[in-house]
Amino acid sequence: MDLIGKKKFDFIKNRRIVYIISAVIILVSLISIIFQGFNLGIDFAGGTLIQIRFDKSVSITEVRNVLSEFNLSRSTIQNLSENEFVVRTEKIDSEQRKEILSAFQENLTDLEILRVETVGPVIGENLKKLALYALLFAFIGIILYITMRFEFKFSIISILALSHDCLIVLGIFSLLQKEITISIIAAVLTIVGYSLNNTIVILDRLRENIKFKTREPFENLINMSINQSLSRTINTALTTIIPILALYFFGGNILSDFALALFIGMIAGTYSSVFIASPLLLEWNKIFKIHQKGIRITGKKGKK
Amino acid sequence: MNWTKTLRLASVFVVIFIAIILSFPLNEKINLGLDLQGGSHVILECVDTPNAPVDNDAVNRVLEIIRNRIDQLGVSEPVIQRQGAIRILVQLPGVEDPEAAVDLIGKTALLEFRNEEGETQLTGAHLIDAKSSFDQFSRSIVLIEFDKIGAKEFGEATKNNVGKVLAITLDGKEISAPVVQEPILDGKAQITGKFTVESAKHLAILLRAGALPVKVEILENRSVGPTLGRDSISKGVKAGIVGLILILIFMLIYYKSFGLIADFALVVCMILIVGALAGLKATLTLPGIAGMILTIGMAVDANILIFERIKEELRLEKTFRASIDAGFNKAFRTIFDANVTTLIAALALFYFGSGPIKGFAVTLSIGILASMFTAIVVTKIVLEVVAAKFSSKALL
Numbered sequence: 001m002d003l004i005g006k007k008k009f010d011f012i013k014n015r016r017i018v019y020i021i022s023a024v025i026i027l028v029s030l031i032s033i034i035f036q037g038f039n040l041g042i043d044f045a046g047g048t049l050i051q052i053r054f055d056k057s058v059s060i061t062e063v064r065n066v067l068s069e070f071n072l073s074r075s076t077i078q079n080l081s082e083n084e085f086v087v088r089t090e091k092i093d094s095e096q097r098k099e100i101l102s103a104f105q106e107n108l109t110d111l112e113i114l115r116v117e118t119v120g121p122v123i124g125e126n127l128k129k130l131a132l133y134a135l136l137f138a139f140i141g142i143i144l145y146i147t148m149r150f151e152f153k154f155s156i157i158s159i160l161a162l163s164h165d166c167l168i169v170l171g172i173f174s175l176l177q178k179e180i181t182i183s184i185i186a187a188v189l190t191i192v193g194y195s196l197n198n199t200i201v202i203l204d205r206l207r208e209n210i211k212f213k214t215r216e217p218f219e220n221l222i223n224m225s226i227n228q229s230l231s232r233t234i235n236t237a238l239t240t241i242i243p244i245l246a247l248y249f250f251g252g253n254i255l256s257d258f259a260l261a262l263f264i265g266m267i268a269g270t271y272s273s274v275f276i277a278s279p280l281l282l283e284w285n286k287i288f289k290i291h292q293k294g295i296r297i298t299g300k301k302g303k304k
Numbered sequence: 305m306n307w308t309k310t311l312r313l314a315s316v317f318v319v320i321f322i323a324i325i326l327s328f329p330l331n332e333k334i335n336l337g338l339d340l341q342g343g344s345h346v347i348l349e350c351v352d353t354p355n356a357p358v359d360n361d362a363v364n365r366v367l368e369i370i371r372n373r374i375d376q377l378g379v380s381e382p383v384i385q386r387q388g389a390i391r392i393l394v395q396l397p398g399v400e401d402p403e404a405a406v407d408l409i410g411k412t413a414l415l416e417f418r419n420e421e422g423e424t425q426l427t428g429a430h431l432i433d434a435k436s437s438f439d440q441f442s443r444s445i446v447l448i449e450f451d452k453i454g455a456k457e458f459g460e461a462t463k464n465n466v467g468k469v470l471a472i473t474l475d476g477k478e479i480s481a482p483v484v485q486e487p488i489l490d491g492k493a494q495i496t497g498k499f500t501v502e503s504a505k506h507l508a509i510l511l512r513a514g515a516l517p518v519k520v521e522i523l524e525n526r527s528v529g530p531t532l533g534r535d536s537i538s539k540g541v542k543a544g545i546v547g548l549i550l551i552l553i554f555m556l557i558y559y560k561s562f563g564l565i566a567d568f569a570l571v572v573c574m575i576l577i578v579g580a581l582a583g584l585k586a587t588l589t590l591p592g593i594a595g596m597i598l599t600i601g602m603a604v605d606a607n608i609l610i611f612e613r614i615k616e617e618l619r620l621e622k623t624f625r626a627s628i629d630a631g632f633n634k635a636f637r638t639i640f641d642a643n644v645t646t647l648i649a650a651l652a653l654f655y656f657g658s659g660p661i662k663g664f665a666v667t668l669s670i671g672i673l674a675s676m677f678t679a680i681v682v683t684k685i686v687l688e689v690v691a692a693k694f695s696s697k698a699l700l
Binding site: 051053097114119127130133134137138141149182183186192196197200204208228229231235238241243245251254255258 | 339347349402403406407410521522523524525526527528529531532535536539540542543544546547548550551554555558590591593594597598600601602604605608609612616634637638641642643644645646647648649650651652653655656657658660661664665668
């Protein structure tokens, strides 16, 4: 057949290798999440964040020395440039903050306060709950929608692919001990929407092919569908990643972690849409012994 | 060109025109969030103390006093809202010094006059006026005036402490410790502390608005100075322009004439997003800018989907016109399904997110809708017009 002849890659034949790669990445992510945990930002853990710009360049050690006078030596200090710093401490009130800032001024140099955020433990717990609700709401909404438009098994497979993507993003953030803030949760939710977008394009193609090419073995249909949408998948991944990279390099430090999460998520999402989602559909059919359109699924490459 | 096509093309230009009208001039029509224009977002909670338990009445009075203080600070369009039983939300957009402003709203501001033994002689409860001024050495001072009862009490206090220190404290902290030269009976006094012009002004505001009846605690405070806000805007805009230009070039190189059409659609999409933001009076936040940048990528997605489909149809030896129709029909459902799922995620963010994240959800949603509109309506009309003049070979 003409279209099979144009097939470039055999995604089904090599699916075991892909499963192993994904399994390893997910295992590493899970181990890191379980044993190392997340570096929760003040949004969730509570605390105070101060972003300051000194008039002259200042070293991290100098900043830390001043903080240790206030018993805050355990704070995290991040230098954004040689005179701009983000300091995260336990929750301190405005009086303490003023004292610290004037100590900076006396011991180091004049400064400007760019940003101050203080989140109490009650609000932090509340935000944790809201983030969890948002994730749950999105997942349930998506299952319902896909079940309505496609089939239940499509939605389960989409959710598996999604969880795969989210786990990788969260796992890498845990591994690198990057801060988890509300923005990162927003990025994860965006990835949920986007990764699904890719999966749907391929599954949609599959649905169409199942309808019109009833005599093809299911394996071939899957391969055909992935290959048919491959140039589209790669191009849209590129056009989404280009602005994200622009955001990462030019968008400033507040957005850079957000862009990083999106970047990892887009890569994982594109990969899972192509390599994971559709092959999983084959596994599903095998497990539940569904013979797609009466064609026997042998587990080997189908014959015409 | 036939009648309906002309009409549809015209309506597209009308929509673009309306979007431009809505968003011009940009700096007036686009509502900036606290993280971009600078300002403070504060959540306060009234807490019980043994002397002053919190009840509904106390919370209402706190609300009123805080509103009073903020009004006097001269913040334009502040938000002061009660949230639930004991919490108060305060948003102060565009304040030059967010730190000082937050300080001003969270202070109890209990003014006391104490003798050398530390006993309270009288409080600021009977003040009728307080204003900042300068003494003869041009130091900043605060002038206060008591009502009749207050004047009498103040007279007593000064009479009993002639030649001794009568300390003036605010929330238990000493601001100044003058020695009483002679009894003051007219109910007027001046506080000389180590004031700056600004801090004298703030103390006067606090004293005028009165002390809070209960203690309040700051649960959450997010303040952004105006410098960082401006910085964020310029960096966000820069990232957006770089991303946009790269995408325009990519589409042009990869899809040639089709790419040019997609680029036109993308620019239209951006104009529509800005127009919708202005028209809906939505607030643009920093994550919102990120959402717009993200839509740049997503907006061409639908176009790519359509073009790839049309190319496939052309390979089946269909006519250009028929390929366009078939390509659009087949791509439509996919585009729709894929975008609805992103909308579901955006809805979840809008519903459960707070300020800046809500802004992200809003721009993302507007972006998705605008990109669907431009792909399905704008791209299609332009393609049809082009198809009537050129062959597919000339374009691909």
